[in-house]
Amino acid sequence: MITREAILELDRLDPLALQRDAFALPRDKVYLDGNSLGALPRAAAVRVQDTVQQQWGVDLISSWNRHGWIDLPQAVGEKIAPLVGAAPGQVICADSISVNLFKLLSVVSMLRPERPVVLSAADNFPTDLYMVQGLSQLLGEQKLRLVQVAEAEITDALNERVAAVLLSHVNFRTGRILPMAEITAATQTAGALSIWDLAHSAGAMPVELDACQVDFAVGCGYKYFNGGPGAPAWVYAAERHQDAVQQPLCGWMGHRDPFVFDPDYEAAAGMLQYLCGTPPVLSMAALDAALDLFADIDMQALRAKSLALGTLFLELLHKTELAAELRLLSPPESELRGSQLAFSHPQAYGLVQAWIERGVVADFREPDVLRVGFSPLYNSYGDIWQALEALREVMAQREHLDPRWQQRQKVT
């Protein structure tokens, strides 16, 4: 029997519990949607305020040098690098995942000119698939095309026509982790290159890009890194690939000397060539401040708490009659899951909306998926207790069947 007291005791013993105060979370909400938009770190709010008022307002254009605006993409990249197991000089912060994928897909196509196939999983995050489709239209199918197979069949589908394998480390719907080391090794044995999308793993669990000998990776700034809405993304290129070819979005910020204003492009060395245009300084400043929260975090401890939160959620769920109605889409084995749980339910949208009305924020994904995300830096065991109490109420009162939830909002 899990009691409320036992849960409060878990919070008292939690080595990460103190981190919650670093976030400006509303007291009356349980926020289980950090896998979509991380909560606001107090330090990010202060930093943005200062960047606006003092740096932009008073120091104006001198801030590019004086406050290091021009170096932010690299500085932020170097803060992300250790969190994804990358040695320095291999990560830079820029653009969105989608745009960074365009750069990487172009690069793999240049590195493997005889191989036209980009292999991906059919239920990969759609933007990843779209970016391959778009580049395929531009270059022609002879040069590049997308082949989608089931997640479990990726390694079987490898052959001498595959240039690259593009996968999400953690599936955005089910939360299933793919074995990065194993798939990367098989990919390279087949002569192809690996591109990993870390949107749902970076900041939520330990990631070992260098140790897995990954070729390329991208990740998000606004999910588990808490960089704020529309925070810039990041891109990783293993050192061995950095100067082999030039990515095609070669804007001036990736030039070896942008302020010489040379009419001819010459790529900067290393990761700098992955920059395109001017960095979004306000957003990048927020992300930079948010990342400082990870400076002293033991990612193994973070992972342990993430799994404990998910396990507690399932345990409490199984004590209710809801367990029969919600079908678990995530792997039942906790070590195969990222930091989220997904369930299918015919009224999943209504459930999420009614739950939100009761102060518990989770999200809905088409067609019938309820996602619950755990951010170990600010979620407590008490949050999970409260979330389940609220869900019990929703179901008992049948609030999820309210006709108001027939209409879906633009962002679910």
Ligand SMILES: *Cc1c(COP(=O)(O)O)cnc(C)c1O
């Ligand atoms: C959130 C997410 C993205 C977002 O891509 P952007 O272009 O940065 O908006 C991409 N891939 C995955 C797997 C995601 O979960």
